[in-house]
Amino acid sequence: MADRPTADTRMLVLNRDLVRTGAGTFWLTAEGREISLGPSMATLGYQFAIPTTVAAVVDGTGMDSSVLTEAVNRLEDLGVLVTHNPAGRAVTGTGGLFQSPLLSVAEALAGGTSDVVVFGVPYDVGASHRPGSRFGPDYLRRVSGSLFQYRPEAGSPTGMWDPVRGRQVLSGVRLADLGDIDVGSVLTRNAEAFDVTEQLTSRITGAGRFPVMLGGDHSVALAAIRGVLRTHPRLGVIHIDAHADYAGPRRDDWRQDCHHGNFMGWVVGDARVERVVQFGIRQLTATDTEPSPKVTRWSGRSAARVPIDEVLADLPEDLPYYVTVDVDGLDPAFIPATGTPLPGGFTHTEAVALLEGLCAARRVVGMDLVELIADSSDQSGLVAADIVLRTIDAATAGCG
Numbered sequence: 001m002a003d004r005p006t007a008d009t010r011m012l013v014l015n016r017d018l019v020r021t022g023a024g025t026f027w028l029t030a031e032g033r034e035i036s037l038g039p040s041m042a043t044l045g046y047q048f049a050i051p052t053t054v055a056a057v058v059d060g061t062g063m064d065s066s067v068l069t070e071a072v073n074r075l076e077d078l079g080v081l082v083t084h085n086p087a088g089r090a091v092t093g094t095g096g097l098f099q100s101p102l103l104s105v106a107e108a109l110a111g112g113t114s115d116v117v118v119f120g121v122p123y124d125v126g127a128s129h130r131p132g133s134r135f136g137p138d139y140l141r142r143v144s145g146s147l148f149q150y151r152p153e154a155g156s157p158t159g160m161w162d163p164v165r166g167r168q169v170l171s172g173v174r175l176a177d178l179g180d181i182d183v184g185s186v187l188t189r190n191a192e193a194f195d196v197t198e199q200l201t202s203r204i205t206g207a208g209r210f211p212v213m214l215g216g217d218h219s220v221a222l223a224a225i226r227g228v229l230r231t232h233p234r235l236g237v238i239h240i241d242a243h244a245d246y247a248g249p250r251r252d253d254w255r256q257d258c259h260h261g262n263f264m265g266w267v268v269g270d271a272r273v274e275r276v277v278q279f280g281i282r283q284l285t286a287t288d289t290e291p292s293p294k295v296t297r298w299s300g301r302s303a304a305r306v307p308i309d310e311v312l313a314d315l316p317e318d319l320p321y322y323v324t325v326d327v328d329g330l331d332p333a334f335i336p337a338t339g340t341p342l343p344g345g346f347t348h349t350e351a352v353a354l355l356e357g358l359c360a361a362r363r364v365v366g367m368d369l370v371e372l373i374a375d376s377s378d379q380s381g382l383v384a385a386d387i388v389l390r391t392i393d394a395a396t397a398g399c400g
Helices: 039-046 054-061 065-078 133-144 192-206 220-231 264-269 308-312 348-361 379-395
Strands: 011-014 018-022 025-028 033-036 081-083 116-121 160-162 167-169 175-180 210-215 235-240 273-281 295-299 320-326 363-370
Touching: 039 065, 039 192, 054 065, 065 081, 116 133, 116 192, 133 175, 133 210, 133 363, 133 379, 192 210, 192 220, 192 363, 210 220, 210 379, 220 235, 220 264, 220 320, 220 363, 235 348, 264 273, 308 348, 320 348, 320 379, 348 379, 363 379
Parallel strands: 116 175, 116 210, 210 363, 235 273, 235 320, 273 295, 320 363
Antiparallel strands: 011 081, 018 025, 025 033, 160 167
16 A cells, blocks of 8 residues: 555545445445445545545544544545545636635635635535536636636735726635535435535634635525534525525424425524525415514515615624525526526616625625526626625625
8 A cells, every 4th residue: 555645735535436325335436336334434534525634624523633544544445535636726726716726625724815715516406496506616617707817916816906886806805716515426415515515614604714605506505504603603694586495484304305495494493593684586476485573575676776774774783694695586687597587586787786785784704606507608607706706895895
């Protein structure tokens, strides 16, 4: 056996050729053999769903380093974990969102490397109509560079000049992209992808960074919100969507039937979430949703027709907020590439103005953009990328 590098430099990732076949059993497709793991070993393996150093896992779990390293070595010998190969995307390269650098988790959260940390969740198992949003993160990265180019110079990003606003956008804001969470073929509904997303979001917010999750279907927002709640146990949620994704508060096991059309039930049912404000809701339903004192709804484009101060009155100033944007909150004339489009949504200008107004006046600690389906046209991707850009810019205005 070849000598292994030290834990500090060893970057491992879950093998993409691994397919889950049962409880604790996996099939390694490249070699045609079955692997059986106990619960603790399987849990350890999932710690590497995103390329991670062994040292970072040791620090995150608090386990004895020699015991954990021995277990990791065993997973590597079995073929469960493999050495991370960034496929030519060097950490000093420009393969991330807005041509930001692609970094490992440890690198992105080290020292003064980043203010904003992007990651993708290529998951659409929770979609009930048209799948394809699992390709959304890569689509966004591909088109976003024609909108904004991240330019770190002498360690301080210069941003880009916006002639409409008359100022630099994202000046001094440091971006890092982790790539997509890598669970390969092991994806099952409401399982490992959710656990990894929750853990990663918690780690990013716990390090004082602003997470930007690129979906994926909207159900993954539940995992991201749960992760943010680990750092911010009092939270408000700003929700832009054509659909309420909510019938009433739920406190049962979300793993049983959570999907992109009902995940907000568990968000509202979580006592730590003190406020939910929904914008753009316009889906026809058989009955109205169950009222909740913590939920306020601005249906259709109504929020775009009143002064922003009137909208802000529904968002208590003492709460941090998480923003979740389903792209079907916009009218399909602007973003047609989504699974469940509905007419009557926001224009691009209205959505940007609303998000900028909310983020400038309230403390926003993270965001996601979901339900974007990769398209042969760049239109939907460019509009969606601009939504992300403007939201980050407004939410991080004090970073530069």
